[in-house]
Amino acid sequence: MHARRLHTREALLERRRAHRRRSRRMRRLSGLAAVAATAGIAFGALHRDTPASAAASAPPGVLAPRPSIFPQRDRVAELPYVAVGGRRGREIALTFDDGPGPYTPAILRELHRLQAPATFFQVGATEHYFTDAEAAELRDPLFVIGDHTQRHRRLDRLSPAEQRAEIDEQAAVLRAAGVPQPTLFRPPYGAYDAATLALLGERHMTMVMWSVDSEDYLRPGVDRIVANVLGAAKPGAIVLLHDAGGDRGQTLEALPRIVVGLRERGYRLVSVPRLLKDAPPPLTQPVMGIGAG
Numbered sequence: 001m002h003a004r005r006l007h008t009r010e011a012l013l014e015r016r017r018a019h020r021r022r023s024r025r026m027r028r029l030s031g032l033a034a035v036a037a038t039a040g041i042a043f044g045a046l047h048r049d050t051p052a053s054a055a056a057s058a059p060p061g062v063l064a065p066r067p068s069i070f071p072q073r074d075r076v077a078e079l080p081y082v083a084v085g086g087r088r089g090r091e092i093a094l095t096f097d098d099g100p101g102p103y104t105p106a107i108l109r110e111l112h113r114l115q116a117p118a119t120f121f122q123v124g125a126t127e128h129y130f131t132d133a134e135a136a137e138l139r140d141p142l143f144v145i146g147d148h149t150q151r152h153r154r155l156d157r158l159s160p161a162e163q164r165a166e167i168d169e170q171a172a173v174l175r176a177a178g179v180p181q182p183t184l185f186r187p188p189y190g191a192y193d194a195a196t197l198a199l200l201g202e203r204h205m206t207m208v209m210w211s212v213d214s215e216d217y218l219r220p221g222v223d224r225i226v227a228n229v230l231g232a233a234k235p236g237a238i239v240l241l242h243d244a245g246g247d248r249g250q251t252l253e254a255l256p257r258i259v260v261g262l263r264e265r266g267y268r269l270v271s272v273p274r275l276l277k278d279a280p281p282p283l284t285q286p287v288m289g290i291g292a293g
Contacts, residue, residue, distance in 0.1 A: 076206055076276060076280070076281065078283065079281065079283065079285060080197055080207065081192075081206075081207040081208065081209045081285065081288070082206060082207070082208055082209065082238075082272075082276065082281045082285065083208075083209035083210055083211050083238060083285050083286045083288060084211040084234075084236045084237060084238060084281060084282070084285060084286060085235075085236035085237075085238070085275040085276055085278075085279040085280070085281050086235075086236050086279030086280050086281060086282060087234075087235040087236050087279065088235070088236075088278065088279040089235070089268065089278050089279055090235045090266055090267050090268060091235065091236065091267065091268050091269075091270045091274070091275050091278055091279055092233060092235070092236070092237045092238075092239065092262055092267045092268070092269060092270070092275075093117075093118075093119060093237070093238045093239065093269070093270055093271060093272045093274075093275045094116065094117075094118045094119070094239050094241060094258075094259075094269060095118065095119045095120070095121060095186070095208070095210065095238060095239060095240060095241065095272065096118060096119070096120045096121070096241050096242060096243040097120075097121045097148055097186065097240065097241070097242050097243070097244075097245070097293055098121075098122075098123055098126075098148065098152065098242050098243065098244040098245035099120055099122050099123070099126065099129070099242075099243040099244040100122060100126055100129040100243070100244060101126055101129050101243060101244025101245065101248070102129065102244070103243055103244065103247075103248035103249070103251070103252055104120075104129065104243045104244060106252055107243045107248070107251070107252055107255065108143070110252065110255050110256065111142065111143070111255070112140070112142065114255075114256060114259045114260075115142070116142075116259045116269045117142050117143065117144075117269055117270055117271045117274070118142070118143055118144075118269075118271065119143070119144045119145075119146060119184065119208070119271050119272040119273075120143060120144070120145050120146065120243065121145075121146040121147065121148035121184070121185075121186040121208070122145060122146070122147070122148055122170070122174065123148050123149060123150070123151070123152050123170065123244070124149070124150035124151070124169055124170035124172075124173035124174075125150055125151045125152070126244060129244070139178060139179065143271070144184065144271040144272060144273055145174060145179045145180075145182060146182050146183075146184030146185060146186055146208065146272075147167060147170045147171055147174070147182040147184065147185045147186075147205070148170065148185075148186050148188065149166040149167060149170055149187070149188055150165065150166050150167075150169040150170045150173070151166060152188045152245075153166060153188060154188060154189055154191045154290075155187050155188070155191055155192050155193065155195075155196050156191045156192055156193045156196070156290075157191075159195075160195040160198075160199070163195055163196055163199055164199055167185065167199055167200075167203070167205075170182075182205065183204065183205055183206060183273075184205065184206055184208050184272060184273070185200055185205045185206065185207050185208065186207070186208050186209070186293060187207065187293065188293060189290050189291060189292070189293050190209060190288050190289065190290055190291065190292065190293040191290045192207065206276075208238065208272055209238070209285075209286075209288050209293070210238045210239065210240035210292075210293070211232075211234070211236075211237045211238050211239075211286055212228070212229055212232040212233060212234075212237045212238065212239040212240065213228065213232075213240050213292055214228050214229050214239060214240055214241050214251075214254075214258075215228050215292070216241055216242055216248070216250060216251040216254070217242050217245065217246065217292060219246070219247060219250055220250075221250065222250050222253045222254045222257070225250055225251065225254040225258075226254045226257045226258055226261065229254075229258050229261075229262075230258065230261045230262065230265070233262060233265065233267060235267075235279070236275065236279050236281070238272065238275070239258075240292060240293065241255075
């Protein structure tokens with residue numbers, strides 16, 4: 001016969017202590033399992049671009065490629081604007097504002113000569129500079145055209161209806177010149193508000209800011225413009241330059257030195273869409289002030 005279990009005070013206390021010890025062990029085991037599962041997900045995400053050969057030789061499930069957690073399109077859509085791309089590939093995008101203007105054809109020719117891609121944010125009110133020759137050059141795959149409003153007005157000081165007109169009228173000018181419907185937008189002076197973001201969302205347009213300011217609009221001298229760009233260059237940078245809005249002779253003279261200097265530092269020049277595709281932007285973007293652009 002089994003020994004009769006005594007329900008003494010000491011026995012009850014011992015059973016309670018044993019129950020607590022078992023509960024603590026179960027909680028620790030559950031916590032370890034959760035950590036292991038989380039680590040597996042993170043490790044898979046970090047190695048989602050692992051070559052097939054490496055994945056094949058690894059234990060099952062360890063290095064197997066997984067879908068991207070933040071697909072590129074969703075990541076850009078989550079951001080109010082993009083001022084810098086990712087650091088993958090040492091790519092940099094040159095951008096030019098306020099054209100077309102008297103210096104735009106020469107800047108286009110210089111970029112062609114250097115085989116340097118660029119993205120232009122153009123103002124509709126300067127369409128009288130939009131010659132047939134320039135329109136043909138801007139249709140070159142080397143260049144991408146974005147919307148910079150019709151009259152270069154500060155959008156945060158306009159009503160939603162006025163902002164809509166600024167965006168849509170410039171897009172119509174570009175289409176009339178044979179340029180595809182723009183999907184990129186840069187607000188004048190970097191100024192915008194909630195209405196701007198809503199309008200761009202309706203039009204599936206991405207607002208593009210910048211992370212490197214050449215300050216060429218100040219006309220500080222060719223050496224200073226070159227130093228401003230090369231000194232602040234980092235992988236994923238978006239550089240602000242101007243092809244109109246004033247005398248851009250210094251910008252034109254600085255351009256070959258900028259392009260050669262960036263390439264000597266191991267950077268590859270790309271358009272903004274190429275940058276965002278190759279190196280999706282981080283979810284934390286630089287804080288922008290109002291001023292240039």
